[in-house]
Amino acid sequence: MCKSRRRDDSYSSTEWSESITLSASNKPRATLTAGTTIIPVGGSVTLTCSVQSSDGWKYEWFRRIQRTSEGQIRGQQNRDIRVSEGGIYSCRGTRGNPVYYTDRSDDVTIEITFSSKVVVKQRPNWPQIFSGETITLTCEVQEGGETTEWEYKWRGPRTPTQWTHYSGWIFSVSESSSEDYMCKSRRRDDSYSSTEWSESITLSVSNKPRATLTAGTTIIPVGGSVTLTCTVQSSDGWKYEWFRRTQRTYEGQIRGQQNRDIRVSQGGIYRCRGTRGNPVYYTDISYDVTIEITFSNKVVVKQRPNWPQIFRGETITLTCEVQEGGKTTEWEYKWRGPRTLTQWTHNNDVTFSVSESSSGDYMCKSRRRDDSYSSTEWSESFTLSVSSLNKPTVTLQPSWIQIYSGETVTVRCEIQGGEGAQWRYEWRTAKLNTPPTSNEYRIIRTTESDSGGYSCRGRRDNFFSEWSDTITLTVSYKARPVLTVSPSWLSPGASVTLNCEVEHPSAGWHIYWYKAVPDLSEKSSSYELLPDGNRTANNSYIIHGQTHTAGYACRAGRGDPEYHTDHSQPKFVWSADVHSAASLTVSPDRVQHFTSDSVSLTCEGKFAEWRVRKFSEDGRLYSDCRRMTGSTCNINTSKSDIAVYWCESGSGEFSSAVNITVHDDGNGPILVSPVHPVTEGASVSLSCSLRTQKILSNVFFYHNDKLIENDPRGELKISAVSKSDEGFYKCQYSGRESAQSWMSVKDSGFISPMTTTNHVVNQSEIHKHNCLDHGAGEIHDVTYSVIQLKHVGKKRKRHKSQEHTIYSEVKVGVEEKSSPAASNEELYSEVRLESSLEDIPTYAEINRHNKAKAKENQEDSPTYAQVNRHNKRASKNNQRH
Numbered sequence: 119m120c121k122s123r124r125r126d127d128s129y130s131s132t133e134w135s136e137s138i139t140l141s142a143s144n145k146p147r148a149t150l151t152a153g154t155t156i157i158p159v160g161g162s163v164t165l166t167c168s169v170q171s172s173d174g175w176k177y178e179w180f181r182r183i184q185r186t187s188e189g190q191i192r193g194q195q196n197r198d199i200r201v202s203e204g205g206i207y208s209c210r211g212t213r214g215n216p217v218y219y220t221d222r223s224d225d226v227t228i229e230i231t232f233s234s235k236v237v238v239k240q241r242p243n244w245p246q247i248f249s250g251e252t253i254t255l256t257c258e259v260q261e262g263g264e265t266t267e268w269e270y271k272w273r274g275p276r277t278p279t280q281w282t283h284y285s286g287w288i289f290s291v292s293e294s295s296s297e298d299y300m301c302k303s304r305r306r307d308d309s310y311s312s313t314e315w316s317e318s319i320t321l322s323v324s325n326k327p328r329a330t331l332t333a334g335t336t337i338i339p340v341g342g343s344v345t346l347t348c349t350v351q352s353s354d355g356w357k358y359e360w361f362r363r364t365q366r367t368y369e370g371q372i373r374g375q376q377n378r379d380i381r382v383s384q385g386g387i388y389r390c391r392g393t394r395g396n397p398v399y400y401t402d403i404s405y406d407v408t409i410e411i412t413f414s415n416k417v418v419v420k421q422r423p424n425w426p427q428i429f430r431g432e433t434i435t436l437t438c439e440v441q442e443g444g445k446t447t448e449w450e451y452k453w454r455g456p457r458t459l460t461q462w463t464h465n466n467d468v469t470f471s472v473s474e475s476s477s478g479d480y481m482c483k484s485r486r487r488d489d490s491y492s493s494t495e496w497s498e499s500f501t502l503s504v505s506s507l508n509k510p511t512v513t514l515q516p517s518w519i520q521i522y523s524g525e526t527v528t529v530r531c532e533i534q535g536g537e538g539a540q541w542r543y544e545w546r547t548a549k550l551n552t553p554p555t556s557n558e559y560r561i562i563r564t565t566e567s568d569s570g571g572y573s574c575r576g577r578r579d580n581f582f583s584e585w586s587d588t589i590t591l592t593v594s595y596k597a598r599p600v601l602t603v604s605p606s607w608l609s610p611g612a613s614v615t616l617n618c619e620v621e622h623p624s625a626g627w628h629i630y631w632y633k634a635v636p637d638l639s640e641k642s643s644s645y646e647l648l649p650d651g652n653r654t655a656n657n658s659y660i661i662h663g664q665t666h667t668a669g670y671a672c673r674a675g676r677g678d679p680e681y682h683t684d685h686s687q688p689k690f691v692w693s694a695d696v697h698s699a700a701s702l703t704v705s706p707d708r709v710q711h712f713t714s715d716s717v718s719l720t721c722e723g724k725f726a727e728w729r730v731r732k733f734s735e736d737g738r739l740y741s742d743c744r745r746m747t748g749s750t751c752n753i754n755t756s757k758s759d760i761a762v763y764w765c766e767s768g769s770g771e772f773s774s775a776v777n778i779t780v781h782d783d784g785n786g787p788i789l790v791s792p793v794h795p796v797t798e799g800a801s802v803s804l805s806c807s808l809r810t811q812k813i814l815s816n817v818f819f820y821h822n823d824k825l826i827e828n829d830p831r832g833e834l835k836i837s838a839v840s841k842s843d844e845g846f847y848k849c850q851y852s853g854r855e856s857a858q859s860w861m862s863v864k865d866s867g868f869i870s871p872m873t874t875t876n877h878v879v880n881q882s883e884i885h886k887h888n889c890l891d892h893g894a895g896e897i898h899d900v901t902y903s904v905i906q907l908k909h910v911g912k913k914r915k916r917h918k919s920q921e922h923t924i925y926s927e928v929k930v931g932v933e934e935k936s937s938p939a940a941s942n943e944e945l946y947s948e949v950r951l952e953s954s955l956e957d958i959p960t961y962a963e964i965n966r967h968n969k970a971k972a973k974e975n976q977e978d979s980p981t982y983a984q985v986n987r988h989n990k991r992a993s994k995n996n997q998r999h
Contacts (some may be wrong), residue, residue, distance in 0.1 A: 167209035204310030257301035385491025634669030692775035727768030
């Protein structure tokens with residue numbers, strides 16, 4: 119602010135003026151701008167100098183070039199000036215008095231461009247440049263530029279170069295040299311007058327190449343040749359260098375060969391490389407190409423041993439053979455197999471242990487040892503097939519679980535999958551000293567020492583299969599079947615079933631059935647084969663109409679040759695029937711006895727030799743009596759004498775059997791009952807006895823555990839015995855009971871016929887045979903035959919089938935007198951007729967003549983034979999048995 123006063127009046131003034139604000143800034147810098155910094159020859163450009171946000175300025179202008187010092191442009195104070203010269207321009211602002219100067223502006227370079235065109239050229243001008251090659255880029259000024267002295271500037275991949283007098287740029291390229299290149303030029307006397315930048319030239323640099331060598335074929339015949347070609351991919355200007363070597367020579371350059379293609383007739387290893395440029399640039403050298411000369415000799419692969427089937431683990435040899443004169447040349451060999459190619463070797467064979475992976479095709483070829491690149495062609499392929507060999511198995515034939523001493527056994531070694539191979543076999547067993555080499559051997563008449571483990575393996579040359587698993591052969595002592603009979607005690611005429619059991623009955627056994635015949639000289643029995651008892655398939659055999667005591671045995675056979683077991687222990691069917699040819703009497707005549715009683719068993723009949731046999735309570739069979747006097751066996755009874763007793767004659771006859779029991783209760787009673795069956799209609803008395811008192815009164819009797827009468831008595835009398843009286847009896851005295859004994863009742867009629875039946879299902883005809891030992895001292899001959907009567911007449915009306923029995927006397931003629939014991943003997947033999955109308959047993963008269971002398975008073979006894987008639991038109995299904 120300000121105020122004023124008159125100079126002559128110090129105390130008179132104006133008021134303060136309104137305030138004015140002054141803002142002072144830092145010293146400014148002028149700003150120089152140009153419409154363009156590059157102008158053509160003859161052109162001009164406007165330069166503008168300004169000081170920001172202020173007025174009242176005048177301007178000073180300056181220009182310089184590289185070769186002169188800076189000078190002010192006179193007569194120019196305006197903000198804008200127009201210039202047509204190249205150079206470095208700057209400006210500043212001025213104002214006020216004294217004059218105030220702004221800071222100088224930044225430089226602006228104004229360049230004058232010539233119209234001359236500049237181009238970049240590449241030498242050598244190859245389309246493909248490789249890392250490591252040396253090239254030259256040249257900057258050429260066209261359209262009259264030849265008369266001017268120029269200098270040059272380059273713009274490349276990384277930075278522009280400085281101005282230089284040389285128009286060419288020489289450098290070794292790498293992958294990083296790949297880029298665009300440009301240049302421009304200027305007159306050497308005018309640094310700010312230049313051409314424009316040339317159009318860019320693109321340089322593409324690839325990795326150093328490798329030459330590629332190809333051959334029309336690598337195998338040529340003797341006298342032939344092949345063309346080799348060396349190339350460098352996608353590039354020009356190459357020359358080529360060629361090289362050859364062998365295994366025995368160093369590599370050498372093939373002189374005089376610079377072409378892309380050459381023709382060679384020598385075997386060897388060839389390589390090449392490309393060259394070009396100056397200085398010379400080399401590609402990487404090519405990979406090897408081996409040229410081989412092939413001989414005409416044929417090569418074949420052979421296998422030793424030449425088995426058609428090869429197994430895993432075997433060792434084989436493959437041999438490479440050169441044919442057609444190859445024997446006079448020293449060769450070396452090479453193999454091609456399923457997995458690899460071998461190196462050359464002097465050995466013409468290869469030996470190896472095979473596995474499944476060895477299966478495949480094998481080939482070989484050969485070459486002379488003095489010429490590594492002259493060889494035969496590959497042989498035809500040889501196919502090797504390797505199989506997996508199963509572990510051998512040992513089998514037994516027959517494959518029965520149990521083998522018995524004396525049987526024949528075949529032990530066989532089988533290798534499944536190796537049937538076509540020529541094996542030798544090794545056996546591992548405890549007994550064999552010199553095992554066989556075949557796959558089987560027979561053990562004839564085995565013994566228990568043959569028992570043990572057997573294993574085997576196959577062998578071909580030095581190859582062995584695995585050992586088989588061990589199979590155990592168990593040889594037992596000679597088998598003996600067990601015979602059972604049912605029932606053991608006969609009712610007259612009942613059927614008897616024999617059962618023969620062998621251990622492991624399903625193992626191929628056939629059964630033989632025998633009748634036991636007493637043999638007093640051996641204190642044993644001999645055996646006669648029963649009718650149809652030869653080699654039956656079933657283990658049961660039925661005998662019909664058995665009437666008296668008899669012994670039976672069986673044995674079994676199997677295999678080829680057939681092995682036979684021992685005979686079974688004889689088993690007996692006991693009959694109390696007294697009509698046998700031999701009889702046994704007991705004194706005292708009772709079943710029950712006290713210990714230490716004296717009992718006599720007497721054999722009766724018309725035979726000179728006797729023995730008494732017993733079957734004890736513990737199942738043991740005794741063949742003789744301890745005290746035998748003549749035909750009488752005397753026993754001082756003990757508990758061990760409880761048994762079934764019977765007599766056997768020297769001619770093989772059996773007596774009826776009796777049951778003897780022994781009791782050691784000194785205070786208890788025993789039952790006095792007959793040892794033999796009582797005939798129906800006869801009378802019998804039963805009593806009770808103590809050791810100290812033979813006859814007791816006040817006795818109660820029981821039949822099948824039922825009290826007979828409430829009143830005690832001395833004895834039980836049955837005046838006329840009937841079948842209902844058969845059963846178990848016991849007595850009771852003073853509250854003590856005896857043991858019970860069985861009383862058997864036999865029919866008073868005829869003796870039933872005895873027949874035998876082989877128990878075979880669906881057999882069309884069941885044969886029934888007479889028992890041969892039911893006569894009382896028969897010494898005449900009896901002949902048996904099957905008689906079939908067939909109806910051949912006219913057809914009749916069918917009636918209901920009925921059975922009738924017609925008897926006609928059968929006379930037995932005797933040349934001499936017979937004994938009374940043989941009189942009135944009635945013999946029956948049944949012969950069945952089968953008819954579609956009715957079954958009518960017919961009995962015909964048969965005259966029997968005795969060929970030898972008989973005892974006195976022997977009378978003719980009628981013998982009846984039942985004859986079975988068969989209708990010719992009757993089917994087997996209508997037959998009745």
